[in-house]
Amino acid sequence: MAQTSTLRQLGFSARLGVTLIVVTLLGGLTVSGVYMAVHHDNRDEQPGLTMTDIQGHYAGVNVPSPLLGAIERGHPEKQTDEARKVLSDWLKGDRISEDYDSLDLGDLAPAEILASDCLSCHSRQSTGEDAYPELALDYFDDVRAVAFSRDIRPVGVEVLAASTHTHAISLAVLALVAGGLLLLTGWPRGLTNLLVLLMGVGLALDLSGWWVARLSGAVVPLIVIGGFVFAASVGVSLLLVIADLWRRGKCGAAG
Numbered sequence: 001m002a003q004t005s006t007l008r009q010l011g012f013s014a015r016l017g018v019t020l021i022v023v024t025l026l027g028g029l030t031v032s033g034v035y036m037a038v039h040h041d042n043r044d045e046q047p048g049l050t051m052t053d054i055q056g057h058y059a060g061v062n063v064p065s066p067l068l069g070a071i072e073r074g075h076p077e078k079q080t081d082e083a084r085k086v087l088s089d090w091l092k093g094d095r096i097s098e099d100y101d102s103l104d105l106g107d108l109a110p111a112e113i114l115a116s117d118c119l120s121c122h123s124r125q126s127t128g129e130d131a132y133p134e135l136a137l138d139y140f141d142d143v144r145a146v147a148f149s150r151d152i153r154p155v156g157v158e159v160l161a162a163s164t165h166t167h168a169i170s171l172a173v174l175a176l177v178a179g180g181l182l183l184l185t186g187w188p189r190g191l192t193n194l195l196v197l198l199m200g201v202g203l204a205l206d207l208s209g210w211w212v213a214r215l216s217g218a219v220v221p222l223i224v225i226g227g228f229v230f231a232a233s234v235g236v237s238l239l240l241v242i243a244d245l246w247r248r249g250k251c252g253a254a255g
């Protein structure tokens with residue numbers, strides 16, 4: 001049985017009004033999507049909105065320094081285990097500046113190890129096939145730039161609470177409006193009901209995820225998936241509402 005569209009039975013001025021409101025809403029949603037990308041952008045100092053940015057915001061994350069990352073993946077291949085361990089302990093500790101060329105450590109001072117194990121390739125003067133002078137490690141200033149791991153702290157509980165309070169209410173109302181309008185359209189019930197379900201599930205996953213992420217960073221992907229499902233189903237629903245308002249068909253009353 002074809003679904004009757006309540007929306008299409010509205011008079012011209014009401015349909016025009018609803019259309020303009022929905023278009024404005026879609027504009028607002030687009031802007032908030034862009035805002036989010038910019039706002040979360042630079043937590044991990046990688047360009048663009050990365051998963052690490054989002055992980056950092058909700059759960060906190062440790063981004064190993066480039067030096068530590070290289071050492072942990074076994075770079076360079078030719079290095080004694082002892083030297084590797086000294087560098088790794090040094091980079092994981094909190095005395096990076098103090099111990100860099102500590103006299104007490106003698107030949108095992110990080111500066112000495114870097115000089116003997118790395119500078120053949122990582123000096124400004126390095127040449128040759130394997131050389132990588134782009135990442136120079138000649139001076140402490142060079143080393144310091146790539147030595148510090150960063151602990152990204154999650155957003156504070158108070159900020160999260162304030163954000164939850166505004167978002168839970170405004171997004172739920174948005175979903176009710178989009179879902180309510182959609183249910184007044186003439187689109188098949190199978191489609192409209194599915195979209196309303198997706199809005200509900202997406203929103204609940206997203207917002208509850210903000211809090212559960214503080215206990216376990218593993219849920220952060222669910223925040224992203226939930227947010228995406230929510231935004232997509234709201235967006236599609238609003239477009240379907242506009243399409244329904246102006247669709248020609250047998251259900252339309254006044255033209």
Ligand code: HEC
Nearest residue numbers: 066067069070075076114117118120121122130131132135
């Ligand atoms: C035989 C030459 C060679 C030696 C020795 C060497 N490197 Fe490298 N290194 C490279 C090359 C080539 C690259 C770029 C390609 C790559 O990432 O593997 C690189 C890349 C890196 C990077 C960037 C990796 C990334 O993930 O972006 C770091 C950090 C680094 N090296 C640190 C070190 C340190 C510390 C040492 C000494 C303990 C060292 N390297 C010794 C050749 C070398």
